[in-house]
Amino acid sequence: MTAVMLIWKLEIQPKQLENMWCADLEDILQCPVCFERPQRPIYQCRDGHHICSSCRMKLQVCPMCQGAYNGSRSFIAEHLALKLDDIKSSLLQPPVERQIVSNFTQTEEPEIAPEIKLSHPLAPKGKFPCRMGKCEFDDGHCRMLNHLRYCHKDRLCESTSIDGKIYTRQWEMDHLSNIEFDLAFSIPEMGIFFLITSIDSSGNFMGNVQMVHTNNVAKEFNCKLEMNGNHRTCSYEGFPRSCRTPADVAFNNSLHISSQDMRRMADKRNKVTCIFTITREEKKNIPVEKNAK
Incomplete structure (x- = not known):
């Protein structure tokens, strides 16, 4: 006789929202001039607007506020740029469903998440x-x-x-x-x-x-x-x-x-x-x- 199985599944947020988060992260880190994700070193103006090193060499003032550059770097932008791919992978990775089982249950084969169909990349800005x-x-x-x-x-x-x-x-x-x-x-x-x-x-x-x-x-x-x-x-x-x-x-x-x-x-x-x-x-x-x- 098979015991009653009680299962609670964690709520999964809509895939569209996860994609939106990833797109927002990319937009935040984009260089305002070339619209690419900058690599170290990443510089910033006196008001904190960051810019990639390549575009920094071509400009004398910040394209966002016309403020001056003083050679300071945006270390938080550098850290996020290094970690962004890991963050995006954790957001887009198919969530794991945890199951809590009471008493004894039948032995079952591990469930396999359905194959993910790759979607069109989100439209970038610029x-x-x-x-x-x-x-x-x-x-x-x-x-x-x-x-x-x-x-x-x-x-x-x-x-x-x-x-x-x-x-x-x-x-x-x-x-x-x-x-x-x-x-x-x-x-x-x-x-x-x-x-x-x-x-x-x-x-x-x-x-x-x-x-x-x-x-x-x-x-x-x-x-x-x-x-x-x-x-x-x-x-x-x-x-x-x-x-x-x-x-x-x-x-x-x-x-x-x-x-x-x-x-x-x-x-x-x-x-x-x-x-x-x-x-x-x-x-x-x-x-x-x-x-x-």
Whole structure:
């Protein structure tokens, strides 16, 4: 005979509220100039407004209050910046349900929390530039997709992913000189990405991937750009940079292929195959804890 089982479950706050807390933490720490999370050292003006070290070198007065800088650092901002990822992980981690059991119960298999479907990253604050050719659009994150649909619809790929975890696309590219070919990808549950490619006058190839988001969110993703043909392959893999990252920094993390290697990969039609892949880390299921008394 099975004894009566009495169970009390801890109240779980809405997921939307937890996401809001994480977004607020990011907003509080953002540099008011570049809108990225600053790294040590973090400086502050005489009234306490913090700024990242890179932007501090470019400004003489605080962009928030026009106050002077005296060389002081914001140690609390530095500490929060170091701990923020741990704080966000603890907030977004699926809560553990504790169960209090009276008397004897049947032996049961440990419950497994349901698989979490990855959601679209929350929209960040600040402006983001369009990286399609020489486009001068620079506006909020929420307006980027409409801009791409209206101004660059022939270069916009709106496709689906597998639960927001992986997206891949393959096509052929002509090996020509002095060309620039940019694409934008809008992927549900993942975000908006720019694929910036060019071949210079000597035939050297460059390919770069950028995301319409902050670098902190972009690091959740992994991008791989691969060129192949004639049983030869060249590839680059890493996280995409934010589209508002300065060009001299963003383009350091790119796929670079010499003209000689491009000619070796090109087929008789002078074409090479390009494969673009975006993946996102999958959150693992966590067993539900049971404490019997």
